[in-house]
Amino acid sequence: MTQTVLITSPLELRHVERIRAVDRDVHVLYAPELLPRTRYVADHVGAPFSRSPAQQERYLAMMAEADILWDLPTADELAVADKLRWIQTTSTGVGQSAARLGLAARNILVTTARGVHARPLAEFTFMALLQHFRGLRHLHGEQLSHRWERYCGEEVAGRTLVIIGAGDLARGCAKLAQAFEMRVIAVARAPARARLHNTLFDRIVDVGDLHQVLSEADAVVVTVPHTNATDNMIDADAIAAMRPGVALVNIARGQIIDEAAMIAALRSNHIGFAALDVVQQEPLPPTSPLWDLPNVLISPHSASTVSAENERITEIFCHNLRCWLDGRLANMRNILDQGLMY
Numbered sequence: 388m389t390q391t392v393l394i395t396s397p398l399e400l401r402h403v404e405r406i407r408a409v410d411r412d413v414h415v416l417y418a419p420e421l422l423p424r425t426r427y428v429a430d431h432v433g434a435p436f437s438r439s440p441a442q443q444e445r446y447l448a449m450m451a452e453a454d455i456l457w458d459l460p461t462a463d464e465l466a467v468a469d470k471l472r473w474i475q476t477t478s479t480g481v482g483q484s485a486a487r488l489g490l491a492a493r494n495i496l497v498t499t500a501r502g503v504h505a506r507p508l509a510e511f512t513f514m515a516l517l518q519h520f521r522g523l524r525h526l527h528g529e530q531l532s533h534r535w536e537r538y539c540g541e542e543v544a545g546r547t548l549v550i551i552g553a554g555d556l557a558r559g560c561a562k563l564a565q566a567f568e569m570r571v572i573a574v575a576r577a578p579a580r581a582r583l584h585n586t587l588f589d590r591i592v593d594v595g596d597l598h599q600v601l602s603e604a605d606a607v608v609v610t611v612p613h614t615n616a617t618d619n620m621i622d623a624d625a626i627a628a629m630r631p632g633v634a635l636v637n638i639a640r641g642q643i644i645d646e647a648a649m650i651a652a653l654r655s656n657h658i659g660f661a662a663l664d665v666v667q668q669e670p671l672p673p674t675s676p677l678w679d680l681p682n683v684l685i686s687p688h689s690a691s692t693v694s695a696e697n698e699r700i701t702e703i704f705c706h707n708l709r710c711w712l713d714g715r716l717a718n719m720r721n722i723l724d725q726g727l728m729y
Contacts, residue, residue, distance in 0.1 A: 389414050390712065391470075393453035395460055396431040396477060397422050402701040406457075409708045416453065421446045429696035431458060431477045455711070457704065459484055471495055473711060475704045477697075479504060479555075480612045480640055482728025490725060496716070497723040498707050503699040504691035505559030508638045508664075511690035512608055513563050515662030516543060518684070519634050544568040546605035551620070553582065553591055554729075556610035556638060561587035572600050576616070598628035606634040612729040613640035623648035632659035638690055641667040646677075653680050664690040 394403060394417040407415045421442055423433025438446060450460065451467045456474045459481065465471070465488055473496040485497050518524070520541045529536065548564045550557045553575035561584065564571045571588050578591040585591065592600055597620075601607065607629065611617045621644040629635075635658050637644055646667045652658040654676075662684040663677065669688055677683050707719045723729070 388412065390454045390708075391416060391452050392455045392457060392708070393417075393449050394457045395422075395450075395464075396458040397425045397433055398457065398701075399697060402697055405701055405705060406708065409705050410712050412712065413708065416449045418446070418449065427692070428694045429692050455708070459488070462488060473498070475700075475707060476500060476723075477700050480729070481723065482612055482614060482725070485723060485725055486728060496719075497725065498703070498719055499721045499723055500700045500703065501721040502555050503696060503703070505555045507693045507696075508556055508610075508691050509559030509563050511664060511686065512560050512636050512638060512662070513567070515636055515660075515684055516606055516634060519660040519662075520546070524681075546570070547572065547603050549574065549600050549604035549607045550588075550610055551597075551607065551643075552610035552639070553578070553580075553585075553588070554610065557608075558582075558584040558587060560608050560610065572603065574600060598625060601625060601628040601633075602630060604630060604633055606636070609635075609637045609639045609643055611639055611643060613642050614728040617643050619643070619645050621645065621649075626652045626658065629658065631657050633657075634660045634662075636662045636664075638664050641665040641669065650676055650680070653682055656682070658682075660684075662686070664688055 389412045391414045392406060394415065397419065398417070403415060403417050407413060421438060423436040426434050447464065447467050450464050451469060453468055454470050454472055456468070456471060458477050459474060460468060471493075474490070475498050477500055479499050479501045481497065481499055485491070490497055520543050522540050525538070544567055547570045548560070550560055550571065550573045553573040557573055561571045561573070565587055573588040573591045574594055574597055575591050576594055578593050609621060611620070619642070623645055626645070626648050635649070641663075649658065649661065653661055660682045664686040665688055666675070666677065671677060671685065671687075677685060703720055710716065710718045
């Protein structure tokens, strides 16, 4: 039976052709002129744009034909997608979006891009930690002042890294941490769960022990998805439990950290440094004090975006599409548990 795939976010033509090549029973609809202009490689949102009434009618007609979508639709688009049965997303943390769209109630399968972003996010994390511990800002200031004055620095080796979460993003961070000879503690909802990468962690503790292990941390990395259970997880009490001068990296979602409490801790240097790829309100408002704090590194939710991203997501999609066509749904990768929201 022919399955119609609609590409709903910008995608390079070579990847569209890879999807078409999976099977001759796959009918791929892709109209880049109806999608926003990309601002950078792997831009799944695109520059602001609007369709004419005729373009919108055409796009909704394609949506009504689709059995499968590449990327999430809007609520209005979903309303006309009567045939839709599966969505492959281009992101990992889509649980909240799936809930808002009511996909579970319509029995629409969702698969994510889990695993694609682990390596680039781990690289960002260690770029930030090395910048902090090895004193990059100090060196930059000295260079600008044309000053050659020797000093004693700090090292990363031997320090304790606490990772909030034990999934793919935690795996990526722990792999690099191990190479830097750090001690790695993961905080997980199910610490006893079998994971192929469990050996990368020196310890895996229950989320109930969060405050205890935060007191051991030289650096904390937040990697968990945003769910009801993780909302405001790093609150004022959790921050108070951290060791003074701790480094904090958030590569998850801004809603997991109490931003006001974090700002207060940054101002007092209880948090010595924060690298934030995500914040509670995105884009970060120009009036936010986070822009100007000297111990903060801001990244515009771009730490995971690298030039190979769409190629890797396409690999997942093509694998899943083959499984879908063969009726091997159990072999599909990255199926979202819409109850747990990850």
